Amino acid sequence: MTLTELLSIHPFSWQSIGAALLCGSIIGLERQLRGKPVGIRTSSLIVLGTYMFVAISAFVINDASDPSRIIGQVVTGVGFLGAGVMMTREGVVTGVTSAATIWALAALGVCIAVVDSIVAIKLSVLVVAILYGIDAVEGYSANLSRGVHAKYSKWRRHK
Template structure:
């Protein structure tokens, strides 16, 4: 048996798979360290899965198919996944940032699927910068924590109350 044959995964590439896992891990690590949903595993699987769908669709391209439709379908499917992490408690919607993170992770996976590996890594760093940087700004400027950006902590107690009652 030729062991090198086992490592061939055409039309996929090990470099792109590694990039997808790296990008997902970068964003997921930030979320997981802060105790937010969509941690390392989920983030890595989103970028990897999106990459696999994009390359898989491109590999079956014929005159009658359009792989760009797969990108549209991925966006729609990821939207449903993101909607699943949002909750409404006491008139406040929580989990919107996690849903947006899922959505942007899919776009990073699309970039990887299109062959822009270095761009995808840079975009993942930008996403971490936004997630971490805005939180720092909110901690520094009290005016940013009013209104829709106010941190809502009552959902934990109302969720427990709903489960018991």
């Protein structure tokens, strides 16, 4: 067995796996530093797992297979994961942003498999910009802290 055969991970690529881990780490680091669910490990595994499912589905081509069906099943399965991080406390739903982040992580895995690794990395930075940037804007504007966010803030103070 040659070194090339030993290092081969066909139908996957080391570049795509590296991109999946990088994308998950970029977003997971932001979540972990802020004490939110879905940190570096979980984020990296969601992107990597999604990439692997989509790459495998593209490799298995026969009359009965359709890679787009795997993508649909991943979206459904990841929605189930996201539902697991959402909770209701005193009538306030929490964890919705973490659930949406899980969906975005899965979309990045699909992007790596179907579109391009560099595009997925750029989109990871965009996701972090949204997660951090909107939070920063909400801190500067009282109008953005109304409604559910105001109730949640009150709940956190009484905790």
